Amino acid sequence: MNDEKIFITGMGIISALGNSLDETFQALKANKINDSKIDSFECEIDKPVFKANFLNKTLNSEMRTKQLADIAFKQALVQAEIIDPDKSGFCRPDLKNLRIGICCGTTVASQLNDIEFYRQFRAGRVKSYDAVEHYLSGNISQALLLEHNFSGPGINVVNACSSGTDAIGVAMAWIKKGICDIVIAGGADELNRVPVAGFNSLGILSDSVCKPFDKNRDGLNLGEGAAFVVLEKESIALARKISTLAECCSYATAADGYHLTAPRPDGQGLKTAIKKALLNADLSAKDIDFINAHGTATKNNDQVEGLVFKNMFAQKTEVFSIKGYTGHTLGAAGAIDAVMTILSLEKQWLPMNAGFSNEDPDIALSPVTENINFKAEYALSTSLAFGGKNSAVIFRRA
Amino acid sequence: MSDKQSLEQIKAQLKEELIENLSLEDIEPEDIKDDEVLFGDDGIGLDSLDAVEIVVFLQRIWGIEIQNMEEGREILVSIDTMANHIYSNA
Amino acid sequence: MNLLGKGFADQNTKIKGIRRADMFTKMAVSASNKACSGFEFNNEAMEISIIVATLFGPHVTTFKFLDNLLDYSDSGVSPTLFSHSVHNAAASYIAVSLGIRGQSLTITSFNDPLKQALILADAWLEFDQTKKIVVCYVDEESDPLVSAHEHCTFPSYAEKMIPIGAASILLEKGSTMEIPESILNPFTYIEEL
Numbered sequence: 259m260n261d262e263k264i265f266i267t268g269m270g271i272i273s274a275l276g277n278s279l280d281e282t283f284q285a286l287k288a289n290k291i292n293d294s295k296i297d298s299f300e301c302e303i304d305k306p307v308f309k310a311n312f313l314n315k316t317l318n319s320e321m322r323t324k325q326l327a328d329i330a331f332k333q334a335l336v337q338a339e340i341i342d343p344d345k346s347g348f349c350r351p352d353l354k355n356l357r358i359g360i361c362c363g364t365t366v367a368s369q370l371n372d373i374e375f376y377r378q379f380r381a382g383r384v385k386s387y388d389a390v391e392h393y394l395s396g397n398i399s400q401a402l403l404l405e406h407n408f409s410g411p412g413i414n415v416v417n418a419c420s421s422g423t424d425a426i427g428v429a430m431a432w433i434k435k436g437i438c439d440i441v442i443a444g445g446a447d448e449l450n451r452v453p454v455a456g457f458n459s460l461g462i463l464s465d466s467v468c469k470p471f472d473k474n475r476d477g478l479n480l481g482e483g484a485a486f487v488v489l490e491k492e493s494i495a496l497a498r499k500i501s502t503l504a505e506c507c508s509y510a511t512a513a514d515g516y517h518l519t520a521p522r523p524d525g526q527g528l529k530t531a532i533k534k535a536l537l538n539a540d541l542s543a544k545d546i547d548f549i550n551a552h553g554t555a556t557k558n559n560d561q562v563e564g565l566v567f568k569n570m571f572a573q574k575t576e577v578f579s580i581k582g583y584t585g586h587t588l589g590a591a592g593a594i595d596a597v598m599t600i601l602s603l604e605k606q607w608l609p610m611n612a613g614f615s616n617e618d619p620d621i622a623l624s625p626v627t628e629n630i631n632f633k634a635e636y637a638l639s640t641s642l643a644f645g646g647k648n649s650a651v652i653f654r655r656a
Numbered sequence: 657m658s659d660k661q662s663l664e665q666i667k668a669q670l671k672e673e674l675i676e677n678l679s680l681e682d683i684e685p686e687d688i689k690d691d692e693v694l695f696g697d698d699g700i701g702l703d704s705l706d707a708v709e710i711v712v713f714l715q716r717i718w719g720i721e722i723q724n725m726e727e728g729r730e731i732l733v734s735i736d737t738m739a740n741h742i743y744s745n746a
Numbered sequence: 747m748n749l750l751g752k753g754f755a756d757q758n759t760k761i762k763g764i765r766r767a768d769m770f771t772k773m774a775v776s777a778s779n780k781a782c783s784g785f786e787f788n789n790e791a792m793e794i795s796i797i798v799a800t801l802f803g804p805h806v807t808t809f810k811f812l813d814n815l816l817d818y819s820d821s822g823v824s825p826t827l828f829s830h831s832v833h834n835a836a837a838s839y840i841a842v843s844l845g846i847r848g849q850s851l852t853i854t855s856f857n858d859p860l861k862q863a864l865i866l867a868d869a870w871l872e873f874d875q876t877k878k879i880v881v882c883y884v885d886e887e888s889d890p891l892v893s894a895h896e897h898c899t900f901p902s903y904a905e906k907m908i909p910i911g912a913a914s915i916l917l918e919k920g921s922t923m924e925i926p927e928s929i930l931n932p933f934t935y936i937e938e939l
Contacts, residue, residue, distance in 0.1 A: 302821055369805070369833075370894070371812065380816070387894060390894040390898050397854070397856050411865070416853065417833075417852055431870065435869040437865065437869075452811065452812075452815070452831075455815055455820040459708060460708050511850065511851070513841040517842075518839070526847075530792060530847070705826060708825045709825055712821075712825060
């Protein structure tokens, strides 16, 4: 087993906040809430969403999720000095000898859910199997491996809303096991009629812009985006003379074993995941300076998270959810949270928790209510998923 | 529905729909009492996912709109409470 | 790794007590229950983990959801179908059925998903992140996907026969089982373990 520290050497992000790390940071500084309406596909449901705005260069020849992934992935590779921004191939020949893997979380891209294809199939007259071709060639990790000529492995994590965080966990396992020298881990998901209709049917979409942790929160907004981080062991980063953005200290996950769509009300699964992550990092709760919460703004999620945080952490531990700015980006959420956490550690700064005005007396916890500068060394990022999955990852400032 | 259903017809259909849509096992319509509390640990023990499923088929079949789960909690108690609501609002 | 148990299930699986579960989940639960038969996890629930590996996930349920969307429009879709079309539903049911509260992961790859699951299982066991682990491969058949395979020009899938059903193994740390270079058919591989 490789006991070396694992560092983050590159990041990339696209969401409603912007199409790059810098755009994201600038938008957060200004507390920009870029909610919008569903207008890119036919849908009866009229609820706020968070769209990414980018030029669709490939014009429908690839799934939108893959296009989002491409943008964030490339940013991460460029920052990690694996590729040049304007050329294809490795930017240094010695990279060819490194084992580079990819792990991507997603929900929409893992399904063959093209509505037009299926409509035609039901009617017995399929005009084109292009949708299927896109699906089969759009397995994100494998497509990215091929495009960049990486040795692999490449898998998608399909753990619903904790996928992005779990992808980081897989990356750490691969590096520790000696399977990879470098792993690009993250997540991507697009706004799509299927999850919009699905989440609406569960009664957990808000009619207004979401309010994570607020007393009057009434549901989530869906969003789209992608984010990736480049993980590599310390000796590789040193040999490559690459700057490190943060240390990825530990990852842990635990199942509720409780219900398909509702989290354990006592938060035991989340507590277990957090405790394991702390243990794995040789830390205690008091070492954590802030928490990037899953914070979806549903009654249940924020209640469970809020109570666990209140119970486990000191009052001084700041809590923050990005979802008031990005919506819930499903398979990308954990990865976007990771990038945000690392950015916050780097800048020693947190934006205010968008959407929060009134503390919920049932939780008795207030997230960050204004942009703050602070001293932070360790941060925890949590993700909770359908099916009772609870995941936690801890980062340390570089 | 062109002719308004009677309360008894609604109750009978509700029981069929519950069994069908919630995939209830080893339960026949006559096993579900009209006044039995449907949610919780007793009786047929429905849960939160069943509740939202019922909301969807109430809307689909009878055009009943339940705006939120606070409203739902008052209506989705028993066959009687649901049938009465459908009868008055469909 | 050491093999402690194995189990299989096909698309005719009948299983009581998980009324809402679709066939994808029923197969995964049935195979996993068989693999763990004889084991009680009560005292070590937090130390038992699950990895579910699949090529295409529960697409039968996805298409049923799309049926709802096309027949009843956006506000008439079934939340039960939606929540089961999310790939990790099967892992959730396995956790509840077996009383498991350790790590849980669902992965998909069009290239040897079972092998990738075994690699991760091996890592988790080696690093003592878990004491035992259920690894379940599951895939199902649907008419749209069969049609897609017949018509699709994407090279790997025009010829490939997709293994259908579920096969689960229960593993612990040890050295009697090596991970092969590739696994052509998960069922044959597990059968021969």
